[in-house]
Structures are given as structure tokens and as C-alpha cells.
Amino acid sequence: MSNKEYNFTEIEKKWQDFWEGSGLFRVDEDCDKNKFYCLVMFPYPSGTLHVGHGRNYIIGDVVSRYKIMKGFRVLSPIGWDAFGLPAENAAIANGIHPSINTENNIKKMKVQLERWGVGYDWDREVASCEPDYYKWTQWIFLKLFEQNLAYKKKAAVNWCPSCATVLANEQVVNDLCERCDTKVKQRDLEQWFFKISNFAQRLLDDLKTLDGWPERVKTMQANWIGRSEGAKINFKLEETDKTIPCFTTRPDTIFGVTFMSLAPEHPVIRELINGTEHEKSVLEFIDRVRGQSTIERTSEGTEKEGIFTGRYVINPVNSERVPLWVSNYALMGYGTGAVMAVPAHDQRDFEFAKKYNLPIKIVIRPTGNDTMLNHEEMDEAYVEDGVQVNSDRFDGMPNREAIPKIINFFEEKGIGERNINFRLRDWLISRQRYWGAPIPIIYCESCGTVPVPEKDLPVLLPEKVEFKPHGKSPLDDVDEFVNSTCPKCGGSAKRETDTMDTFVDSSWYYLRYISSKDNTQAFDSEDANKWLPVDQYIGGIEHAILHLLYSRFITKVFYDLKLINFDEPFKNLFTQGMIIKDGAKMSKSKGNVVNPDLITEKYGADTQRLYTLFIAPPQRDAEWNDRGVIGSYRFLNKLWNTITSFEEYFKKIPDAGIKPDLFSKETKELYRYINITIKKVTEDIEKSWSFNTAIASVMELLNMVVDFSADLRDKDFNEEAVINDFNVLRHSLETSVKVLAPFVPHISEELWEILGHNPSIFSAPWPTYDEGSIAADQVEMVIQINGKVRSKLVVPSEITEDDLKSLVMDDKKINENLEGKKIVKTIVVPKKLVNLVVR
RNA sequence: GCCGAAGUGGCGGAAUUGGCAGACGCGCUAGCUUCAGGUGCUAGUGUUCGCAAGGAUGUGGGGGUUCGAAUCCCCCCUUCGGCACCA
CATH class of the missing domain: 3.40.50.620 (HUPs)
Structure with a gap:
């Protein structure tokens, strides 16, 4: 050896x-x-x-x-x-x-x-x-700019007043600047966007074509796109020709509107209150809300607040006067920035109405009983389905049925229309940062916003910049960069200094x-x-x-x-x-990283690869255990030692192929397991990426090979059956190395060579299995009485049910357990078990 | 709150058209090997009762269907992830 x-x-x-x-x-x-x-x-x-x-x-x-x-x-x-x-x-x-x-x-x-x-x-x-x-x-x-898919508009950025700089979202931790713990504020800047919202419907629809994607990823994307169907309804502003449109998913509650909420950013507000007694207080309110961070403003726990504008809109279905409020829970970024508030049937509107003593009007009652809801007794909004009430011609209709009819009614009257809204916002790509690709835009006083011509690309990122954080992009300070000429008129112009989102x-x-x-x-x-x-x-x-x-x-x-x-x-x-x-x-900041170089040094890359794959199914999170690595190392050593200990034999004894008629019982069983292993590994990789169980099955095979080969060296190699046994052993080891090659490529190549083959193992085809050899001649069957295992029998796998039953009735243990009892039913599952139901 | 994933020994995990729960590996225990061991080898290892043969019990909890449930159905609990005042 x-x-x-x-x-x-x-x-x-x-x-x-x-x-x-x-x-x-x-x-x-x-x-x-x-x-x-x-x-x-x-x-x-x-x-x-x-x-x-x-x-x-x-x-x-x-x-x-x-x-x-x-x-x-x-x-x-x-x-x-x-x-x-x-x-x-x-x-x-x-x-x-x-x-x-x-x-x-x-x-x-x-x-x-x-x-x-x-x-x-x-x-x-x-x-x-x-x-x-x-x-x-x-x-x-x-390209996006040409297609009108890139545009500029004002948008809020995170601003740290103490560092006087713009912060990326990941630099804001719990509303505080990660560097100095100052509370972060919102500030408006002109920024570039990509119009991904144009593609919302397609991005949603095409998820259905992605059969090879995990369901949960598709679900997350669908939620993010956030499609909702409803109607856009125009409310006329009292004493003007103006209308304020609002989006709702519940047009069935239109008769229950008792106020309207505008987002503080809503552009119409300033002119509504201009010169009125409400102007000062409303502007103060807006300033205060805008000083809040995104988290403060948009979390569910935040108390709803608002202020009356002094103006009214008219509900187009019943001409009721509806007071117009500004509230912190209405968002400019969704729908139209105006909410028709129905406190009886929306929890947010309900809380708001309770706080400011606004009327609550019930327009849906629960199905199945005639009891009417009483708004004075309600402690939350009734958001479930029901039957229309106080809704004019729609009274008595189940609300789900009423929705399309009410929308049709809007369309006939020209007061609203069917509408679909998406949660997905346009993609803000401007970053007030140095280390990114400069946005290829030039601002010219006479020509306006001009794209850099394609031939002038790339707009190179200057090397020499000052990295001290201040209010603007670091590129703003680089005069050679900022000062440019207009591609259109040749006049002096300035470059965009923001870079693109990575x-x-x-x-x-x-x-x-x-x-x-x-x-x-x-x-x-x-x-x-x-x-x-x-x-x-x-x-x-x-x-x-x-x-x-x-x-x-x-x-x-x-x-x-x-x-x-x-x-x-x-x-x-x-x-x-x-x-x-x-x-x-694992992360640097938590200090719990395991350095792969140390593992590679001590055990080798193949051990690390094998352990990484063996630890758990790959889609699942897995706990790294330094001690567990040793198991993979032992396995590779066992494989190595088994093969190298036969190296001389592999050289001497010619591969005469495998002759099944010379198989002993043990040889046949080993041959069977070789085929089972090929099948198992192939299916585990193809069907479910279950690398952990694929590896486990090769471990089982190797355990069997080690037992099989234990005394083979001492046998007489002049005998045909011994040579055949040896070649089955050779086959088992070649197979093991081949099916392991994707997992542990280095040792597999080396052992492939030791087994007498020319490199590379990756030019060798993936092994196929012999289905016929997988069936066992004999099977162990479990004999149960009332579902409990009482005995086990080894029987020919093709045994008839009658023969099986008589074998069971001859079994000593079974007979002991059957004493004084009567068999009511016998269940036979071929090749698996027999269950006797007794009383 | 809504959506999704998951809960099995001391640990990572196996077992899904319902059929021996715990494959494979780590750890642990005992023995052998070794000057030595974070080495190698052999045997054992869910819990519990028993000297043993053997029995009971056991897959987050409670019900159910079935000859038989980790697996199917109903209710509940816990953990993780995503979304979260989206009208």
C-alpha cells in the first residue's frame, strides 16, 4: 500500500x-x-x-x-x-x-x-x-433621454444640517445621520429620473412569463409595483371653474364623502388660501410637516393631523359641500395627491374625522342583517363588503356589484373615469456624489438642457477632487469639469455635476x-x-x-x-x-466574518467548497460552523486514501469491463448503489439544486466502497471474479470522482489522473445510470399490527401477495402479537409494508 | 396590519403522489492507535422505563381525516423576510 x-x-x-x-x-x-x-x-x-x-x-x-x-x-x-x-x-x-x-x-x-x-x-x-x-x-x-424616458424634476433628498451634505438612504439610520447623529431633514433639489412607471403594467404582466423565477421574488416585485384599480373622480372647487381630481379604489363609497384631504405638497393649495384668514396657519402646518423625515411622516403609527383650508369642493354625485383639508397622511406621490375621505369606511379617514369632529356618513351596511350601523357607536371604520345605503339609485346593491356601475355612472355624467394606479415611482438616478458615472448633460443659457453628443462620450470623471463633504456634489468644485461649451450653439455652458445611481x-x-x-x-x-x-x-x-x-x-x-x-x-x-x-x-461591521483564506490554507479550497454546499440546501440561510468543516475534509481524505491505496493495482490490472454474471451478492449490491448514486446526484442537481443531499449520497457510496474494498487486496488476482470485483471497484471510484467534479474540481482532476485518465475530467461526459440494475432482488418489508412495527421480513421483491401473507402468518413475533386477536383487515403496500388491523 | 417562507435530536440537516422519523455530517461517549493531539480507526448515540429481551413515547401546540400523518384539512403559537397612512 x-x-x-x-x-x-x-x-x-x-x-x-x-x-x-x-x-x-x-x-x-x-x-x-x-x-x-x-x-x-x-x-x-x-x-x-x-x-x-x-x-x-x-x-x-x-x-x-x-x-x-x-x-x-x-x-x-x-x-x-x-x-x-x-x-x-x-x-x-x-x-x-x-x-x-x-x-x-x-x-x-x-x-x-x-x-x-x-x-x-x-x-x-x-x-x-x-x-x-x-x-x-x-x-x-x-438613449433614455431621446425616448423621453429621462427627465428632470424637483425631489426631496436627505439633508444633514450639521454636515451640510446630502445623504444617501443608507447613510440615514433611524432618521439620524450615520456620521454625526443629527436629525435628517428633507430638502428639494432638481434631480434626474428614469420613467420606469411607463413600464409598470408590462413589468407586472411579464412576471407571469418568468417560470424560472422563485415565486417569492415575483410576489415581492408585484407588491412593489403595487397595481390598484379604481376611479378618478373630479370634485369641483366651489365658486370656481377648477376641479380637483382624486383617485379612489372605493368608488362605491362616493356618497359617504364628508371631507377631502390634500397632500401638503399639493400645488393647488397656495392659490386656494392666498390672502385668506387661513393662509398663515395652513402655511405653518405645511412647513412643519415638511420638516419631518420620511419615516416620521409615512409610518402607520404617526398621528393623523390636518388643517382646514376654508374652502369647499362639491361632491359630484349629490352636490354636497365637502370641506377641503390639508393632512399629513395624504401623499403627493400617490394618485393625485388628493383623497376623498370616507370616514365610515376607511380607518385613516375615520381617525381623522374623530380627531377633528368631522361628520361620519354610513353608505355600506353589513350583509345578512338589517341592522344599520350607527356612526356614534363605531370605534373603527367598517371596511368590509356589504350593501349600499344612502346611495341614491344604488341603494340595496351589494357594494362589489355597485363599483363598476358607479364608475359607468361617472363616465356617463363626465365626472370621472376608470383609472389604474401604481405604487411604483419613477427611478431617481441623480446622486450628489463623486464616485459614479457623470450624467451626460450640459446646461446652456440660451439652448437649455442639452445632452452631450454621443461622439463626445465618455464624460470623464475628473481625477483631482476635494472629498470633504459639503452641500453639493464634489464635482461642483472642479472648474475644468463644470465649465464647458454648449454642443448646440458653442457658447459657454455648465455641466451637470450629479452622477448616476450605481x-x-x-x-x-x-x-x-x-x-x-x-x-x-x-x-x-x-x-x-x-x-x-x-x-x-x-x-x-x-x-x-x-x-x-x-x-x-x-x-x-x-x-x-x-x-x-x-x-x-x-x-x-x-x-x-x-x-x-x-x-x-456575516458582515465586517458585526465582526463575525470567517476568512476563506484561512480555511483554504488549512484544509484546501475543495474542502471549503464541499462544506459550503453540504451545509444546507442552497436557497436556505445556513449557520456556518467552523468545526463542521472537518467533516468535509475527512470525506475528501477518505476518497483520496481509498483511490491512492489502489493506484498500483489500477496500473497493473487491465480494465476488462464489468461482467454481471460474475457478480457475488456484495458486488451486485455495490453495482446497484453506483447506479443509484448517479441517478440521485443527477436528479438532485437537475430538479432541485439539492447539492447537500447529492453529496450525502456520494458519502454513502464511499462508505460502502470502503467496506467492499477492505479485503480485496488480499485476494487472488488470478481469479476472474476477483478481477471483475476490482473493476467494479474501479467503476465505483471513477463514478464518485466524476459526480463530485462540479463540487470539488481540483481533487477530482487529480484523482481522475491517478485513475489512469488523461485530463481533463471536464471533457469526460457526465455518467449515465443503468435503470435495470437499480431494482433490488430482495426487499426488507415492515410488518405492522395496527400501524406499529412488530416485525421485519426480507422477501423477494416480486413476491405474490398470497406468498407474502403466508410468510407473515408464519412469523414468530407476529404470532406472539396476534394471540387472542382477530384480523379485521390486511393492507399490503408492495415492497414497503404489511399492516394487519386487529381487534 | 397585509403578503410570503419556515418550525424535526445537543447542532447543520434527511425523509412529500400519506407507508420503518432522524439518511449524511458535526458534536458527544467508550475502546484502540499515538511521545503527544483540535490526528486516525472501531463501536454507540432522539427521549424514557428496563440488567436484558423488549416496551412506551416522539417532527412548535390543539383538534380532525385515515388501517397508517413530519407529510392532508381546521384552529392557534413562535421565528425570519418583504411591504406598510398607497386612498
């Missing part, structure tokens, strides 16, 4: 170099029907990766390698989501320029990825902070991989149509809404522009769970 040591460090280096040299993961533009685009979400270069990140890349690598063995041409690219706030914060904190910092981090992380043995086509690597990349991000902005960068990177080196276009349409949509996208659930929705939106824009022939970017989506340590998500 000559055992080589399992030197994982040497082996892993050897095969990483081999794959790089042989170009296992390099693909050119040509691809046939057998293409497979496997994409992992590109990382933000934060500095170092922890084992939690590893899960994403390891899962992706398993899929890529499995598909390669199944004969697919696999595209597996990688890149860097390299713009973003942390790099800028690091610059403020320790003066390192974001570009240097980012570059260093990418270098470090690239080494880490390579150490894991995860395979990518590095020739296609992209980094979103490089001009070659963000030139095309800017080009996308121009979600813009990441909304199209999967297209750039197709043409990463092309400096004439963002991507080649023909090639993109060949490779996309992405066959498998893998990433964290934290991107379930924004990143995926934005990518879908951009894809639809390109589709409409006929740049691509598909309108959904990701055919299949897999969201892996987080790795938890000490009860919390």
Missing part, C-alpha cells in the same frame, strides 16, 4: 493553472444551440470576500461545471460593480483616492476568487468604474460581457441575441426588487429600440440564502 499524501495546496494550484492554460472557461462569440449563459451577480469590490460571499460563486461554479460536463458551451463571466459610496467614504476617512482603493480591492478579490477554483472567462472582465464601461452607461442615459451601472452589465472589448458600441446586437437571455442567474435575495426590476426595465427599453430580440434578461433566477454566523448575517 503506497499512500501519497493529499497535498491540496499543490493540487489546487496545479489544476487552476491547467484550466487557465487550457481555456476551460474561455468562449468565443460563436455559439450554437447548446449555449448556456451562467451568471453570478457581480461583486462590489469591498476589499475582501468572506465565506458567505463564497456561496454565490461556488454555486455558480457548480452549475457551470456540471453544464460543461453535460456538453454545453458555457459562458461564465465576472466583473466588478465598482462605483459606489463606500469607496468615497474611504477617501474621506483616509484620503485614498476611490480609483486607487477600488483597483487594489479588485486585485485582492480576484486572487481570492481564483483560490476558490471558481472558473470564469477573465477575458470578458468588466469594471463599471472604467471609462470603457461607463461611457456606455452614459450612452444608455442618452443601479444604473448594474442594470445592463450582463450585456456588456458579450462585447466587453468593443469600443464602438455598448454590445453587439447579434451576439447578444445569441447568448441571451441569461440561462441561469444566481445571486442574493437582497436584490429581489431593485436590481432585478431595473434590469428588466432597461432590457425592455432596448427591446423597444430593437437593439435586442428578447424582453426579459434572466430566464432562470436562483436566490441563495445567506451564511449566518453567531445568529447574524
Whole structure:
């Protein structure tokens, strides 16, 4: 017995170099029907990766390698989501320029990825902070601008009065500035938006076509888009020609309107109160509400407040005078910013009416009894369905039936119409930050807002800037950048100094991989149509809404522009769970990160990969246990030792194939398990990505192989049956190594070579199984009495029911238990059990 | 509040057209090996009663359907995630 040591460090280096040299993961533009685009979400270069990140890349690598063995041409690219706030914060904190910092981090992380043995086509690597990349991000902005899908309007930003700077949402913690704990205020700035709301219906409808997406992600997106059906109703402003439209999902309650609420931002307010006795108090109220943070204003717990404007509107269905209020719970961003308030049937309106002593008018009563609700006795709004009352010609109608009829009535009378509202807001892409792609816009005094011509792209991000935070974008201070000339008239003009949200960068990177080196276009349409949509996208659930929705939106824009022939970017989506340590998500700030380099040093990358996959089903969160790693290491050693201990035999004894007629009972059983294992691993990968159970089944097989091979070396190798046994052993080990190859590629390549094959194992086809050999000759059957196991019998698997019954009746234990009892019923489940029901 | 996912040994987890609960692994216990061990090997390991054979009990809780329920139905509890004054 000559055992080589399992030197994982040497082996892993050897095969990483081999794959790089042989170009296992390099693909050119040509691809046939057998293409497979496997994409992992590109990382933000934060500095170092922890084992939690590893899960994403390891899962992706398993899929890529499995598909390669199944004969697919696999595209597996990688890149860097390299713009973003942390790099800028690091610059403020320790003066390192974001570009240097980012570059260093990418270098470090690239080494880490390579150490894991995860395979990518590095020739296609992209980094979103490089001009070659963000030139095309800017080009996308121009395309949207041309289509009227990019526009500018005033919008609130988080403002820290103490730091005198704009804060990103993630810098606001519980309403306080994360740096100085000052309370954050809202401030209005002119900012750029993408008109994603135009696509709301399509983004919602097309979710139905995404069969390969997790239900919960689709549900989250549907909730985010938030479609609601109802009506828009015009209320006439008393003593004027003006109308104030409002949206409602409950047109059936129109007869119960007792006041109307306007959002404090509603543009009509100022002229309504201009010069009236209410002006001062209303303006004060608006100022106060606007000073509140978003959280304060929009959480359910906040007390409803309002103020009367002194004006009235007219309810178009019954001409009642309805007092017009301004209230903090009406939102300008939803519907029309005006709410027809029905306190009897809406809880918010109810609370408001109680507080300000406004009338409550019941227009729906519960179905099934004649008792009328009494508004004086109500302590909450009646929001359920019921029957119309006090509703003129609609009285007596069930309210659900009344809704369409009432809307028809509005339309006939010209006072309102059917309307659909979405919760989805337009995408605010302006960031008052340095480390992002500059928005390619120039402001000219005579020509106005002018897009930078395509030929002038990229608008380069200047290198020399001051990072001290102050009121505006850092780019504002760079005169050479700001001062420009108008592309239209050639006069002096100023550049836009905001940069784009990093979600813009990441909304199209999967297209750039197709043409990463092309400096004439963002991507080649023909090639993109060949490779996309992405066959498998893998990433964290934290991107379930924004990143995926934005990518879908951009894809639809390109589709409409006929740049691509598909309108959904990701055919299949897999969201892996987080790795938890000490009860919390692994993160630098919590100090619970496990450094993958230490694990790799001690046990090797394959052990780390195996443990990461074995820990739990990949979609579920999993607790990392440092001690658990040893189990995976032991398994790989056991596999290594078993194979290397037979190395000399493999060389000497020719592979004469497998001869079933020479099988002993044990050999037949082992052969059977080899086939069961192939079937199990294949199905686990294909059907449910249950890598943990796939690995467990190979562990079982190896346990069996070790028992089988224990005394094989001492046998007489002149005997045909012994040689046949040896070849079954060889087959079992080759199979184990093959089905493990996607999980632990380095050791698999090495053992494949030791088993006498030429590299690479990834050019060997995925094993197939022999269904016929899986059926067992004999099965153990459970014998129950009244559902409790009383005995077990080993019987031929094709036994007749009569033979089985007589065997059961001969069984000693069964007879003991049957004494003095009568069999009422016998249930036989073939190959499983017999249940005797007795009294 | 609404929507969704989940609850199984000391731990991670297996078992779903209803059919032996706890595969596989960690940990633990005992023994062997070792100068030594965060090594390797062997055996055992849900709980409980019993010297044992064997019995009882057991998948968050309570009901139900069934010969038989972790699995199906009803009610409840807990945890996690998303949305949350969206008219």
C-alpha cells in the first residue's frame, strides 16, 4: 500500500493553472444551440470576500461545471460593480483616492476568487468604474433621454444640517445621520429620473412569463409595483371653474364623502388660501410637516393631523359641500395627491374625522342583517363588503356589484373615469456624489438642457477632487469639469455635476460581457441575441426588487429600440440564502466574518467548497460552523486514501469491463448503489439544486466502497471474479470522482489522473445510470399490527401477495402479537409494508 | 396590519403522489492507535422505563381525516423576510 499524501495546496494550484492554460472557461462569440449563459451577480469590490460571499460563486461554479460536463458551451463571466459610496467614504476617512482603493480591492478579490477554483472567462472582465464601461452607461442615459424616458424634476433628498451634505438612504439610520447623529431633514433639489412607471403594467404582466423565477421574488416585485384599480373622480372647487381630481379604489363609497384631504405638497393649495384668514396657519402646518423625515411622516403609527383650508369642493354625485383639508397622511406621490375621505369606511379617514369632529356618513351596511350601523357607536371604520345605503339609485346593491356601475355612472355624467394606479415611482438616478458615472448633460443659457453628443462620450470623471463633504456634489468644485461649451450653439455652458445611481451601472452589465472589448458600441446586437437571455442567474435575495426590476426595465427599453430580440434578461433566477454566523448575517461591521483564506490554507479550497454546499440546501440561510468543516475534509481524505491505496493495482490490472454474471451478492449490491448514486446526484442537481443531499449520497457510496474494498487486496488476482470485483471497484471510484467534479474540481482532476485518465475530467461526459440494475432482488418489508412495527421480513421483491401473507402468518413475533386477536383487515403496500388491523 | 417562507435530536440537516422519523455530517461517549493531539480507526448515540429481551413515547401546540400523518384539512403559537397612512 503506497499512500501519497493529499497535498491540496499543490493540487489546487496545479489544476487552476491547467484550466487557465487550457481555456476551460474561455468562449468565443460563436455559439450554437447548446449555449448556456451562467451568471453570478457581480461583486462590489469591498476589499475582501468572506465565506458567505463564497456561496454565490461556488454555486455558480457548480452549475457551470456540471453544464460543461453535460456538453454545453458555457459562458461564465465576472466583473466588478465598482462605483459606489463606500469607496468615497474611504477617501474621506483616509484620503485614498476611490480609483486607487477600488483597483487594489479588485486585485485582492480576484486572487481570492481564483483560490476558490471558481472558473470564469477573465477575458470578458468588466469594471463599471472604467471609462470603457461607463461611457456606455452614459450612452444608455442618452438613449433614455431621446425616448423621453429621462427627465428632470424637483425631489426631496436627505439633508444633514450639521454636515451640510446630502445623504444617501443608507447613510440615514433611524432618521439620524450615520456620521454625526443629527436629525435628517428633507430638502428639494432638481434631480434626474428614469420613467420606469411607463413600464409598470408590462413589468407586472411579464412576471407571469418568468417560470424560472422563485415565486417569492415575483410576489415581492408585484407588491412593489403595487397595481390598484379604481376611479378618478373630479370634485369641483366651489365658486370656481377648477376641479380637483382624486383617485379612489372605493368608488362605491362616493356618497359617504364628508371631507377631502390634500397632500401638503399639493400645488393647488397656495392659490386656494392666498390672502385668506387661513393662509398663515395652513402655511405653518405645511412647513412643519415638511420638516419631518420620511419615516416620521409615512409610518402607520404617526398621528393623523390636518388643517382646514376654508374652502369647499362639491361632491359630484349629490352636490354636497365637502370641506377641503390639508393632512399629513395624504401623499403627493400617490394618485393625485388628493383623497376623498370616507370616514365610515376607511380607518385613516375615520381617525381623522374623530380627531377633528368631522361628520361620519354610513353608505355600506353589513350583509345578512338589517341592522344599520350607527356612526356614534363605531370605534373603527367598517371596511368590509356589504350593501349600499344612502346611495341614491344604488341603494340595496351589494357594494362589489355597485363599483363598476358607479364608475359607468361617472363616465356617463363626465365626472370621472376608470383609472389604474401604481405604487411604483419613477427611478431617481441623480446622486450628489463623486464616485459614479457623470450624467451626460450640459446646461446652456440660451439652448437649455442639452445632452452631450454621443461622439463626445465618455464624460470623464475628473481625477483631482476635494472629498470633504459639503452641500453639493464634489464635482461642483472642479472648474475644468463644470465649465464647458454648449454642443448646440458653442457658447459657454455648465455641466451637470450629479452622477448616476450605481443601479444604473448594474442594470445592463450582463450585456456588456458579450462585447466587453468593443469600443464602438455598448454590445453587439447579434451576439447578444445569441447568448441571451441569461440561462441561469444566481445571486442574493437582497436584490429581489431593485436590481432585478431595473434590469428588466432597461432590457425592455432596448427591446423597444430593437437593439435586442428578447424582453426579459434572466430566464432562470436562483436566490441563495445567506451564511449566518453567531445568529447574524456575516458582515465586517458585526465582526463575525470567517476568512476563506484561512480555511483554504488549512484544509484546501475543495474542502471549503464541499462544506459550503453540504451545509444546507442552497436557497436556505445556513449557520456556518467552523468545526463542521472537518467533516468535509475527512470525506475528501477518505476518497483520496481509498483511490491512492489502489493506484498500483489500477496500473497493473487491465480494465476488462464489468461482467454481471460474475457478480457475488456484495458486488451486485455495490453495482446497484453506483447506479443509484448517479441517478440521485443527477436528479438532485437537475430538479432541485439539492447539492447537500447529492453529496450525502456520494458519502454513502464511499462508505460502502470502503467496506467492499477492505479485503480485496488480499485476494487472488488470478481469479476472474476477483478481477471483475476490482473493476467494479474501479467503476465505483471513477463514478464518485466524476459526480463530485462540479463540487470539488481540483481533487477530482487529480484523482481522475491517478485513475489512469488523461485530463481533463471536464471533457469526460457526465455518467449515465443503468435503470435495470437499480431494482433490488430482495426487499426488507415492515410488518405492522395496527400501524406499529412488530416485525421485519426480507422477501423477494416480486413476491405474490398470497406468498407474502403466508410468510407473515408464519412469523414468530407476529404470532406472539396476534394471540387472542382477530384480523379485521390486511393492507399490503408492495415492497414497503404489511399492516394487519386487529381487534 | 397585509403578503410570503419556515418550525424535526445537543447542532447543520434527511425523509412529500400519506407507508420503518432522524439518511449524511458535526458534536458527544467508550475502546484502540499515538511521545503527544483540535490526528486516525472501531463501536454507540432522539427521549424514557428496563440488567436484558423488549416496551412506551416522539417532527412548535390543539383538534380532525385515515388501517397508517413530519407529510392532508381546521384552529392557534413562535421565528425570519418583504411591504406598510398607497386612498
